[in-house]
Amino acid sequence: MTIMNKDVKKVLIDQETLQSRIKELGKEISKDYIAKDLLLICVLKGAVLFMADLAQNIEVPLEMDFMAISSYGNSTESSGVVRIVKDLETSIEGRDLLIVEDIVDSGLTLSYLSELLKGRGVRSLKICTLLEKPARKATDITIDYVGFQVPDEFVVGYGLDYAEKYRNLPYIGVLKEEVYQQNN
Ligand SMILES: O=P(O)(O)OC[C@H]1O[C@H](OP(=O)(O)OP(=O)(O)O)[C@H](O)[C@@H]1O
Ligand code: HPA
Numbered sequence: 001m002t003i004m005n006k007d008v009k010k011v012l013i014d015q016e017t018l019q020s021r022i023k024e025l026g027k028e029i030s031k032d033y034i035a036k037d038l039l040l041i042c043v044l045k046g047a048v049l050f051m052a053d054l055a056q057n058i059e060v061p062l063e064m065d066f067m068a069i070s071s072y073g074n075s076t077e078s079s080g081v082v083r084i085v086k087d088l089e090t091s092i093e094g095r096d097l098l099i100v101e102d103i104v105d106s107g108l109t110l111s112y113l114s115e116l117l118k119g120r121g122v123r124s125l126k127i128c129t130l131l132e133k134p135a136r137k138a139t140d141i142t143i144d145y146v147g148f149q150v151p152d153e154f155v156v157g158y159g160l161d162y163a164e165k166y167r168n169l170p171y172i173g174v175l176k177e178e179v180y181q182q183n184n
């Protein structure tokens with residue numbers, strides 16, 4: 001049974017559905033990265049729960065690194081300015097990168113990040129996102145692995161926040177409008 005948070009309007013994707021899709025993604029990635037030099041790049045903070053579960057379902061050798069990016073701050077709309085809060089520690093030259101994201105909304109974060117990392121001489125670069133909002137994808141970046149399509153509503157849980165809260169919910173839910181109406 002899912003325990004609802006009082007600020008969540010409805011559960012979009014429950015824990016069981018999340019975990020079974022992540023297993024499938026892990027299988028697909030394992031197949032594609034045999035005999036490669038896989039480096040998972042977690043985009044903090046939102047992707048941290050997804051990355052932890054995904055990595056455990058990938059059956060080929062891999063390394064992990066973390067990058068912190070911020071463009072939403074305490075709002076439900078992208079500021080349009082992508083800020084690097086923490087850069088990678090690993091040299092990525094000649095390596096097979098897989099960027100792991102929680103959500104592609106406007107697409108601004110990923111288009112900025114993939115251009116930046118491509119410029120550092122990687123051998124290959126692919127993108128894996130748990131969620132995608134097709135209605136708002138303003139950029140034309142290619143996403144190689146998508147967990148779920150979600151409608152154009154502000155979602156929280158399983159890593160995704162509003163004003164830093166709700167990241168610990170074990171499901172993806174839609175936030176009640178009244179929670180953010182006064183602040184946006
Ligand atoms: O496609 P976009 O419109 O760019 O939005 C997606 C990005 O926005 C969120 O990050 P946020 O700036 O909230 O940082 P966080 O991961 O620390 O919450 C989310 O985790 C993605 O990284
Ligand atoms: O719908 C969302 N929820 C949480 N964080 C986000 N960052 C971009 N879109 C979203």
Ligand SMILES: [Mg+2]
Nearest residue numbers: 046072073161
């Ligand atoms: Mg956020």
